[in-house]
Amino acid sequence: MSKMANILGLRIHQRLPVLASVYPCSASYNATCAIGSIHSLSKALKKWTSGGAKAPRRLILGLGVSFWTQYMNMAGSVGGNSFIASARQKGAVEEILKNVEWPEQFPFKEEDFQRYDESPDTLFYEAPRLVTHIDDPAIAALTKYYSKVFPPSNTPGISILDMCSSWVSHFPSGYKQDRIVGLGMNVEELKRNPVLTEYAVQDLNLNPKLPFEDNSFDVITNVVSVDYLTKPLDVFKEMGRILKPGGLAIMSFSNRCFWTKAISIWTSTGDADHALIVGSYFHFAGGFEPPQAVDISPNPGRSDPMYIVYSRKVSTA
Ligand SMILES: C[S@@+](CC[C@H](N)C(=O)[O-])C[C@H]1O[C@@H](n2cnc3c(N)ncnc32)[C@H](O)[C@@H]1O
Numbered sequence: 149m150s151k152m153a154n155i156l157g158l159r160i161h162q163r164l165p166v167l168a169s170v171y172p173c174s175a176s177y178n179a180t181c182a183i184g185s186i187h188s189l190s191k192a193l194k195k196w197t198s199g200g201a202k203a204p205r206r207l208i209l210g211l212g213v214s215f216w217t218q219y220m221n222m223a224g225s226v227g228g229n230s231f232i233a234s235a236r237q238k239g240a241v242e243e244i245l246k247n248v249e250w251p252e253q254f255p256f257k258e259e260d261f262q263r264y265d266e267s268p269d270t271l272f273y274e275a276p277r278l279v280t281h282i283d284d285p286a287i288a289a290l291t292k293y294y295s296k297v298f299p300p301s302n303t304p305g306i307s308i309l310d311m312c313s314s315w316v317s318h319f320p321s322g323y324k325q326d327r328i329v330g331l332g333m334n335v336e337e338l339k340r341n342p343v344l345t346e347y348a349v350q351d352l353n354l355n356p357k358l359p360f361e362d363n364s365f366d367v368i369t370n371v372v373s374v375d376y377l378t379k380p381l382d383v384f385k386e387m388g389r390i391l392k393p394g395g396l397a398i399m400s401f402s403n404r405c406f407w408t409k410a411i412s413i414w415t416s417t418g419d420a421d422h423a424l425i426v427g428s429y430f431h432f433a434g435g436f437e438p439p440q441a442v443d444i445s446p447n448p449g450r451s452d453p454m455y456i457v458y459s460r461k462v463s464t465a
Contacts, residue, residue, distance in 0.1 A: 240420040241455050245427045245441045254381060254432040256425075260413035261378040269351050269376075272409055273333035278315055278340070281372050282402045286452035287318050289444045290371065290400055293456060295320040297396065299366060307365045309358075309390070311383075312373030313347070315340040329365075331358070356382035360390045368397045374426055375405050375414040384433030391461040397436070399426050402452045419453060426457040435462055 265272065280287060298320070299306045306325040310317045313330030314337040323343060330338045330347040338347035348359055356379045368387050377383050387397050401422060407415050413425060423441040430439040436459040445453040 241423045241441050241443045244420045244423045245439055245457070248424070248427065248431075248438075250428065250431050254428065256413060256428075261380075261411045263378070263409055263411060264415075265408035269333060269353055269409070272406070276315070276334050276336035276340075278337065280316065281404060282452045282454065284451075285446040286402055286454040289446040289454050290318050291320055293400075293442070293444050294318065294323075294369075294398075297398070297458075298323070299325070301325070306367075308367045308369065309360070309365045310341075310344070311358075311368055311370040311387075312352075312376065313338060313341060313344070317341060317343045317369065318371060319343045329360070352383055353378045356386060358383075358386040358390050362389055363392045365390050366392055366395050368395070370397075370399050372401050372404065374399045374401060374429075375410040375422070378411060380429045381433055384429045385435075388433055388435040388461055393461055393463040395461045396458060397430070397460070398456055398458045400454060400456050401426070402454055404452065419455060423455060423457050430457070430459040436460065437462055 282290075298308075301320070301323045303325065307327040308325055308329070310319075310328065310330045313332040314334065317328075317330065319328075326345070328343055328345050330341050330344040331350055331352075332338050332347070333349065333351060335347075335349050338344065338349065341347070350359065353376075356377075368391060374380070384397075391397065403419055405414065414422060417425070427439040427441065430436040439457055439459040442456040442458070443453070444456060445451075
């Protein structure tokens with residue numbers, strides 16, 4: 149195993165108790181699956197870092213900071229001061245997508261998108277979960293971000309898709325548009341979502357084709373769920389198809405997940421790596437402007453972190 153893989157291996161063993169405590173689960177971790185992913189990520193990062201003098205420094209920095217973050221999270225969980233770690237995290241996530249020299253080919257392999265629980269997603273999402281998946285300050289930060297970048301409420305002709313939606317979309321209070329669609333796995337959750345004007349139930353891992361017309365949405369959101377997509381490139385290509393030229397896609401995530409259902413490349417990496425992974429989906433799907441990352445974490449170190457990776461569909465004008 150390479151030195152990098154060793155480092156990542158260490159991170160996995162450190163991270164597991166944290167994840168397990170966020171979403172308690174009796175299952176033990178699938179080490180084989182994770183190790184496959186470590187090899188792939190290690191290879192991918194080697195590839196990204198082997199091409200020249202500029203990008204490598206930045207990517208190594210990203211991974212190094214990620215490792216540091218994991219280390220400091222551990223320290224925080226046993227009573228250390230996590231404020232310094234959070235300050236470093238902020239820089240790491242925001243920097244990681246600046247001037248990336250992407251490899252020619254999508255660097256991830258099939259095993260990177262395996263999950264510990266490969267049973268049908270319909271089973272996992274069968275019962276409605278009328279809960280929130282991030283804490284209130286993180287939700288408030290996301291809502292505040294939306295209020296800055298969304299088209300004004302009640303703008304004629306605006307359509308928004310909330311992908312991987314549930315009973316809440318975290319849109320600004322009273323926000324309305326002619327069309328706000330939620331696409332998710334559980335009909336009871338979607339029925340209760342007050343911001344939606346319509347909804348669709350679809351397993352994107354079985355059928356990544358979005359059931360909407362070309363160039364029909366101004367904004368696509370996806371909250372704390374991009375890590376469950378096993379065919380992300382197909383889904384991101386579809387997002388590009390259904391967005392209007394210049395339309396905005398906002399992927400947000402924290403450091404929590406249903407780890408048995410998250411892809412192995414996600415559960416074996418840290419926050420800055422996650423921004424790089426989501427950025428790679430935009431880049432390799434094609435048709436998007438260079439993706440950017442924003443750290444909107446509230447109360448660093450004292451509440452859930454919150455990150456955005458966003459991009460716009462290129463304008464054809
Ligand atoms: C952690 S919840 C987040 C829900 C919501 N976005 C929120 O912020 O509360 C994950 C969501 O991803 C959706 N999801 C998971 N796997 C999916 C799949 N294969 N296809 C479509 N949606 C999926 C589920 O419907 C679920 O509501």
